[in-house]
Amino acid sequence: MATRLIRDLKGLRVQVLHPPDTDGMRLIEHLRRIGCTCEATWPLPDAIDPSASVVIAAIEQENRDKILDLFLPVESSDPALLAVVSFEDPSTLQIVLECGALGVIERPIRPFGLLTNLVIARSIWLDRQNANKRIRKLERRLTSNNQIAKAKAILMQTQSLTEDAAYDSIRKRAMAKRIPMDELASAIINAHELLTSRPSDE
Structure with a gap:
């Protein structure tokens, strides 16, 4: 299962909602090294790219309302969401939980942990899809x-x-x-x- 998930990352469409700073550039670079197809979007758009399988979004307090408008309500058909955070304070974690993120990436961006987060998020997302199919x-x-x-x-x-x-x-x-x-x-x-x-x- 894990091997298949890792293999499926090649060509996976990822929308990155992150400022084009050093961390944003590193994130794009690491994702492309893994084999993902990346689309960088900033400032935050009005809607998520429907072709994206995974969305990686920077979580900032000043963008709280825009982030929640973008990701709420959480639908079963939504792409897997990974949150990028600088601080693990309660208010930031509250946004992470509310928008339905399946994983967290800490700044400064490092290669270690990114692959694991992607695989786990995709695994949870696929499990949810299968569960929803069984329920229907x-x-x-x-x-x-x-x-x-x-x-x-x-x-x-x-x-x-x-x-x-x-x-x-x-x-x-x-x-x-x-x-x-x-x-x-x-x-x-x-x-x-x-x-x-x-x-x-x-």
Whole structure:
């Protein structure tokens, strides 16, 4: 896993939000030596480059509002964020936490630790992406199961079927129409609601 993550850094698109000072130049130099493709942006932009896989941002108290506007709310699709800090004071760390940084790089910029931070941040980011995919899959499955359960109840009530027979009816009809069971279940629910709805009083 670690070997693959290190290999994947080659060509990784990194947006660097850092003043073009000595530390900024060193950061760009080290990233390019690792094999990353860098885009240096300063002053802070209004939006993150959508093609960036990683963003490395200088965290300064005077830019607090701009930084939080740029990175909040934290979305699952956002690139991995690494924060560059000069001081580990509570106010700076608060900004780091609020903007959802997955790692911290200290000034003065040194080669040691940069690769580790990149690999760890990417690993956490990929784990989050996988977790979000599993959650969305489970949510779709739950919605599907609820739709099928509701459709079964309708068939059991309207056609005097047992639960197993109602499920089997939905399954066979879905197979015959070559559509998912939850899609057929939704059609049954909609038809039932249409037939049983009362006209509104005029």
